[in-house]
Structure formats: C-alpha cells, structure tokens
Amino acid sequence: MLKKERQAYILHQVNLHNKVLSSSLSQEISVSEDTIRRDLQELADEGKIIKVHGGALSHSFSQVYYPSNNVYSLDNKKIIAQKAASLIEDGMFVLTTGGTTIIELARALPPQLKATFISGSIPVVLEYMHHPSIDVILIGDKVSKNSKITVGAEAIAQIKRIRADLCFLGINAIDIKNGITDNDWDVVTLKKAMIESAQKVVCLTIAEKINSLQPIHIDDISKIHTLITELSPDDPLLKPYKDAGIEVL
Amino acid sequence: MLKKERQAYILHQVNLHNKVLSSSLSQEISVSEDTIRRDLQELADEGKIIKVHGGALSHSFSQVYYPSNNVYSLDNKKIIAQKAASLIEDGMFVLTTGGTTIIELARALPPQLKATFISGSIPVVLEYMHHPSIDVILIGDKVSKNSKITVGAEAIAQIKRIRADLCFLGINAIDIKNGITDNDWDVVTLKKAMIESAQKVVCLTIAEKINSLQPIHIDDISKIHTLITELSPDDPLLKPYKDAGIEVL
DNA sequence: ACATTTGATGCGGTTTTGTGCAGGAATTTA
DNA sequence: TAAATTCCTGCACAAAACCGCATCAAATGT
Numbered sequence: 001m002l003k004k005e006r007q008a009y010i011l012h013q014v015n016l017h018n019k020v021l022s023s024s025l026s027q028e029i030s031v032s033e034d035t036i037r038r039d040l041q042e043l044a045d046e047g048k049i050i051k052v053h054g055g056a057l058s059h060s061f062s063q064v065y066y067p068s069n070n071v072y073s074l075d076n077k078k079i080i081a082q083k084a085a086s087l088i089e090d091g092m093f094v095l096t097t098g099g100t101t102i103i104e105l106a107r108a109l110p111p112q113l114k115a116t117f118i119s120g121s122i123p124v125v126l127e128y129m130h131h132p133s134i135d136v137i138l139i140g141d142k143v144s145k146n147s148k149i150t151v152g153a154e155a156i157a158q159i160k161r162i163r164a165d166l167c168f169l170g171i172n173a174i175d176i177k178n179g180i181t182d183n184d185w186d187v188v189t190l191k192k193a194m195i196e197s198a199q200k201v202v203c204l205t206i207a208e209k210i211n212s213l214q215p216i217h218i219d220d221i222s223k224i225h226t227l228i229t230e231l232s233p234d235d236p237l238l239k240p241y242k243d244a245g246i247e248v249l
Numbered sequence: 250m251l252k253k254e255r256q257a258y259i260l261h262q263v264n265l266h267n268k269v270l271s272s273s274l275s276q277e278i279s280v281s282e283d284t285i286r287r288d289l290q291e292l293a294d295e296g297k298i299i300k301v302h303g304g305a306l307s308h309s310f311s312q313v314y315y316p317s318n319n320v321y322s323l324d325n326k327k328i329i330a331q332k333a334a335s336l337i338e339d340g341m342f343v344l345t346t347g348g349t350t351i352i353e354l355a356r357a358l359p360p361q362l363k364a365t366f367i368s369g370s371i372p373v374v375l376e377y378m379h380h381p382s383i384d385v386i387l388i389g390d391k392v393s394k395n396s397k398i399t400v401g402a403e404a405i406a407q408i409k410r411i412r413a414d415l416c417f418l419g420i421n422a423i424d425i426k427n428g429i430t431d432n433d434w435d436v437v438t439l440k441k442a443m444i445e446s447a448q449k450v451v452c453l454t455i456a457e458k459i460n461s462l463q464p465i466h467i468d469d470i471s472k473i474h475t476l477i478t479e480l481s482p483d484d485p486l487l488k489p490y491k492d493a494g495i496e497v498l
Numbered sequence: 499a500c501a502t503t504t505g506a507t508g509c510g511g512t513t514t515t516g517t518g519c520a521g522g523a524a525t526t527t528a
Numbered sequence: 529t530a531a532a533t534t535c536c537t538g539c540a541c542a543a544a545a546c547c548g549c550a551t552c553a554a555a556t557g558t
Contacts, residue, residue, distance in 0.1 A: 003516070004301045005268060008310070016457055017421050018348075019395070019432060022534080024464075032518050037535070053525065053534065057395065120389070122378075126371060129394050138399050140369070140389020140407055145378050150387050158389055158403075252506070271544075281508050286545070302515060302544065503556070514545065524535070 001029060007039050014049050014058050021055040076206050076230035077101045081108035083228045083249045084168060084204055090114045092165040095194045096124060097187075098149045099170030101204045103127050109134065118162060120150040120190065144186055151186035159193040167198030171205045173214040176240050179221045181214035188216045195223050202226040210237055221246060250278060256288050263298050263307045270304040325455045325479035326350045330357035332477045332498045333417060333453055339363045341414040344443045345373060346436075347398045348419030350453045352376050358383065367411060369399040369439065393435055400435035408442040416447030420454045422463040425489050428470045430463040437465045444472050451475040459486055470495065 006029055013020050022040065026033040044051035050059055081104035088094060090113065096102050098121025106117075106127035117128050120139035128136045141155035169191055173181045180203065182188045195201050195218075207229045226247040231238060233248045242248050250258075255278055262269050271289065275282040293300035299308060330353035337343060339362065345351050347370025355366075355376035366377050369388035377385045390404035418440055422430045429452065431437050444450050444467075456478045475496040480487060482497045491497050 002268065002270075002301055002303050002306070004299075004306060005310075016461075017432065017463070021432075033534085034519080034536095035517060038517085052395075122371060122375060122387070125392060126375075129371075129392060129397065136392040136394075138371075138387065138389045138392050140387045140399065140404070143374060143378060143385040143387050145385070148378065150389065154407075155389070282544080283509085283546090284507060287507090499558105501556100501558085503554105505554085506552085508551080509549085510547105512545100512547080514543105516543080517541090519540085520538095522536085524533100526531100526533070528529100528531080 001031075003039070006031070006035075007043055010036070010039055010056075011043060011048055014043075014056055018058040019055065023054075025055075072100070073206050073208070073230075074100075074104075077104040078108070079230040080204050080206070080228050081105040084202060085109055087166065087202060087226070088113060088115055092116070093118065093162065095119070095159070095162065095164040095167040095198050097121065097168070097170050097191060097194065098124050098147060101170040101206070102168060105168060105204070106131070118159075118164065120155055122148045122150075144184075147184060147187060149187070149190070151190060155190060156193045159190070159197050162197050164194075164198040165200065167194050167201045169194065169201065169203050171203050171209065171218075173209055173212040174203065174205060174221070174227075175211045175213055176221060176244060178213055178217060180218045180224070182216055182218055183214045185216060188218050191218050195219050200225045202228060204228050207231050207235075207237060250280075252288070255280070255284075256292060259285075259288055259305075260292060260297055263292075263305055267307045267310045268304065272303075274304075326353040327357065328479040329453050329455070329477050330354040333451065334358055336415065336451060336475070337362060337364055341365070342367065342411065344368070344408070344411065344413040344416040344447050346370065346417070346419050346440060346443065347373050347396060350419040350455070351417060354417060354453070355380070367408075367413065369404055371397045371399075393433075396433060396436060398436070398439070400439060405438060405442045408439070408446050411446050413443075413447040414449065416443045416450050418443065418450065418452050420452050420458065420467075422458055422461040423452065423454060423470075423476075424460045424462055425470060425493060427462055427466060429467045429473070431465055431467055432463045434465060437467050440467050444468055449474045451477060453477050456480050456484075456486060 010020065010025060022033050022036045026036045040051050040056045043049045049056045077100060080101055084105050085108045092115045094115055094117050096117060096119045102124050106124060109131055111132055114133050116135040116137060118137040118139065119125055125136055125138050128134060139150050139155045139158050141150040141152040144151045171180050201224050203224050221244055224246050226249060227241050228249045238248045259269065259274060271282050271285045274285045289300050289305045292298045298305045326349060329350055333354050334357045341364045343364055343366050345366060345368045351373050355373060358380055360381055363382050365384040365386060367386040367388065368374055374385055374387050377383060388399050388404045388407050390399040390401040393400045420429050421432065450473050452473050459478065470493050473495050475498060476490050477498045487497045
C-alpha cells in the first residue's frame with residue numbers, strides 16, 4: 001500500500017468516525033504503529049487532523065471559537081479573574097455562575113490546575129473544556145435562552161447535592177444594606193442554592209456595580225466571605241464591606 | 250512499444266484502478282523502472298496523474314479523499330437533517346445525541362416548530378438555543394472533553410426519567426448482524442439509555458457508515474424503527490434493513 | 499552516403515525516502 | 529507511586545528515485 005493511499009484511508013476514517021486509534025489503524029492496514037504515528041503526524045502538520053495521545057481526532061469536531069470581543073469592561077474583568085484564580089487550589093470543587101466575568105476566570109486558570117468546576121452556564125462550560133486538566137460538571141435542566149444557563153428545580157436539586165469548597169458568583173448588584181440582588185427570578189434561585197452549597201462564597205464584580213440595587217434579593221452580605229473587584233483592596237469604596245467582615249481582594 | 254503508446258497504457262491503467270506501481274508496470278510492459286518513472290514524471294508534469302513514491306495515483310483519488318470543506322459530507326448531512334426534521338411534530342419530546350449530523354438537524358428545524366429537545370451535547374444545545382420557539386433541556390453530568398457531551402450515571406438517570414416521543418441517534422457504524430456500534434464506552438451507555446427512553450428510535454447516518462463496524466455494541470437492529478441516510482429509500486444498499494422491518498427514509 | 503544531431507532507453511552508483519525496530523522519555527491510568 | 533501505553537529519537541535496511549553516462553536508433557544535414 002502506497003503511503004499517500006494509506007494517509008488517504010486514515011483521513012477518511014477520521015472524517016467518518018471523528019476519531020481513530022493508532023493501534024487499530026495499524027492492525028487494519030498491517031503496518032507498524034510507528035508508521036501510523038508518522039502518518040498522523042504528517043496529516044496533523046498539514047492541518048488535516050488533530051493528533052492526540054493514542055490516535056487522532058477530526059478537526060471539525062473540536063473547532064469552536066469563542067471571540068472575546070464586545071465584552072464590557074474586559075480589562076477590568078481580566079484583573080478580577082486573576083485575583084479569583086489565585087484562590088483556587090488543587091483538588092477543590094468550585095461552583096460558578098455564568099457571565100462574562102466568570103468566562104474570564106475560566107481563561108485565567110493556570111494550565112496545571114487540577115480541580116473540579118461545576119456550572120450550569122453553557123458558555124462558561126465551553127470555556128472550561130479548553131482547559132487541559134480540570135474536570136467539568138454541567139448542571140442539567142431546562143435551558144434559559146437569554147441567560148444561556150440551565151434553570152429549574154432539577155438544577156437546584158443537583159446543586160443541593162454538592163458540597164463545594166468555593167463558589168464564585170458573578171453578581172449584578174451589591175450594596176451593604178440589601179446585599180446581593182439580581183433581576184431574573186431563575187438566576188436568583190440558582191445563586192441562592194449555590195451559596196448554600198459552598199463553604200466559601202466569593203463575589204466577583206466590577207466596581208461600577210458596587211452599591212447598586214436590583215429588584216430581587218438573593219442574600220445578605222453576611223453570606224459573602226470574599227469580594228473581588230478590579231480596585232485595590234484599600235480603595236475607600238470598599239471600606240464598608242471590609243468593616244462588615246468581608247475579605248476584600 | 251512506442252513511448253506514446255506506453256504512456257497511453259499507463260494513463261489508462263491509472264484511470265482504471267486509481268493507482269499504479271512503477272514496479273508492476275515495468276514488468277507488464279517489459280521496460281526498466283527508470284523508463285516507467287520517466288513516463289510517470291512526464292504525465293505528472295502534464296497534470297494527468299499524481300506521481301508518488303512507488304508509483305502514481307489518479308487525480309480523482311485525491312478529490313474523493315481530501316474534501317475541502319470542514320464538516321465531512323456536509324451536503325449529505327443537510328439532506329439527512331431535512332428528512333429527520335419532517336418527523337417532528339408540535340408538542341413532541343425529542344431526545345438527541347451529539348454529532349455533526351444532529352447539529353445539521355438542529356439547523357434544519359422549521360422556525361415555527363414548538364417542541365422540546367433534550368440532549369447532553371453542548372454544541373448541539375448551543376444550536377438549539379438559536380431556535381426561536383423550541384424548549385431545550387440539557388442533560389447534566391460530568392463533561393467529556395473530547396466528545397463534548399455529558400456522561401455518567403447522573404446523565405443516565407436523567408434520561409431514564411424521560412418518556413420521549415422520538416429519539417434521534419447520530420450513529421457511527423451500523424450493520425445488519427451487529428446492529429449499531431460505537432467506539433466510546435460512555436457514548437454507548439448514553440445511547441442505550443436514550444433508546445430505552447424513547448417510543449420511536451430514529452438512526453441518522455451517512456451512507457458510508459452503513460455496513461461498518463465499531464468495537465462496542467450499542468443495540469440490535471430490532472430496536473431501530475427508522476433509518477435515515479442521504480440515499481433514496483429504494484437504494485439497494487438499504488434493502489436488507491427494509492427487509493429487517495426498519496422504516497427507511 | 500556519411501557524419502551529426504537528437505531522443506529514448508538501460509545501467510551503475512549515489513542519494514533520498516519509507517519502514518520497522520530498539521531503547522529511553524513522556525504521558526496516562528490504576 | 530507504580531505499571532502500562534504511547535511517543536520520540538536514532539539507527540539500519542530495503543526500495544525507490546535520481547544522476548550521469550553509454551548505447552542505439554531514427555532523423556537530419558551536408
């Protein structure tokens with residue numbers, strides 16, 4: 001069998017089944033695994049397939065891009081994400097909501113981190129999947145089209161079964177008197193459940209949302225352990241929260 | 250034998266078999282391999298064949314096996330998706346797997362359709378979310394990074410709680426004797442559960458995967474109610490499946 | 499008619515390519 | 529952490545390609 005012929009066969013198999021194993025290909029074509037691996041390498045160099053440990057994957061399958069343009073206050077969110085990422089340690093279970101801030105957090109995770117992330121937000125989970133070593137648990141239920149998260153009793157029940165070490169909430173409004181508030185009933189219910197299921201609650205928000213108010217109450221600030229903004233912890237805007245016993249980063 | 254004559258013969262052989270070897274040609278025509286090689290070189294320079302180490306290939310060969318678009322057999326999948334979409338009626342509960350064929354199905358859904366779709370595949374759910382009027386239920390559990398679907402006992406349990414009207418399976422291999430087979434244990438388990446939870450099981454596949462085999466058994470042919478390919482239902486390739494009592498579209 | 503040119507072919511030696519194998523590094527899995 | 533795969537690197541060997549050259553035959557020119 002000619003080399004080109006063989007490579008064509010391999011490419012065909014990859015496109016057909018989305019995945020091939022070096023070992024089975026080597027048996028099918030009756031050549032050594034070394035040869036198969038060299039073929040896969042060449043095809044990968046040409047961009048026709050994606051080579052992975054043990055075989056290869058079709059390119060069309062893992063080809064989803066997530067442009068990060070158009071995100072409001074992106075740079076500030078990157079700062080927040082950095083601070084938040086530093087709280088996560090190997091082996092932790094981390095609950096997260098959705099939102100662009102949390103997506104930035106997902107991108108800021110150090111590559112060697114080994115932890116388990118739980119979320120009901122589809123864009124966030126997509127971002128987690130790019131990470132090489134973390135485990136991802138997706139909360140299932142009815143999908144809310146505008147917020148792109150799963151909501152409902154089943155989602156709540158799944159969250160309640162979890163005892164997470166950390167909970168990162170991307171929040172929409174916070175003030176000393178009313179605590180954290182939001183404008184979507186389903187989202188509020190979910191966030192409440194997450195707060196209950198985590199040992200430590202970390203709120204992420206850009207400074208703009210500090211001391212603002214939304215219609216629906218989620219929880220008092222007494223439930224919050226840590227507050228992260230893009231500001232320095234010494235910023236006077238944050239002093240009241242410090243005084244209320246919240247760790248400010 | 251004249252040079253022109255020889256080259257005509259070679260060209261004929263290439264077009265006939267899609268492949269020739271310098272060594273065998275040299276024997277057939279009783280000339281040295283050098284001469285054959287020079288002939289191949291000339292034909293290749295004229296663009297009539299593709300010269301490779303050891304012989305030559307016909308041009309149609311590389312056309313067949315190196316499709317330019319990213320999603321393999323995209324047009325065929327659109328045809329399949331159209332046929333599948335016609336089975337869905339308002340108010341139905343529809344279970345679906347993942348895969349590019351199912352994504353095409355999601356895109357082919359008529360805009361005014363009001364039904365509920367259930368899936369554990371993240372790319373598929375993303376596609377469903379673009380639809381204006383359908384409800385989407387996401388199966389939650391641990392996310393498998395390469396297949397981009399949720400897998401595990403919790404996912405199975407969620408599927409078991411559902412009584413769906415229809416189940417669309419994008420399948421990787423099917424044959425009369427072994428039924429439907431696949432190459433990923435978690436995926437197999439999920440598909441099994443989906444088959445059990447649906448009143449009607451519809452398999453979607455491009456014709457190329459008909460009569461092929463993968464390592465892990467999902468279920469027998471008898472569990473399938475409908476088989477959809479891009480071919481006409483009268484195609485002889487599909488006759489055995491019709492004879493086995495499967496509706497073929 | 500004879501010499502010269504031109505093109506095609508085969509041959510020997512060298513270079514390149516393709517393949518398998520061994521051993522150690524790296525990665526995955528239990 | 530240990531065991532098992534898989535990967536990578538260098539090496540060896542065979543097959544194929546390449547290069548230059550000699551030969552031969554047909555075509556061409558004088």
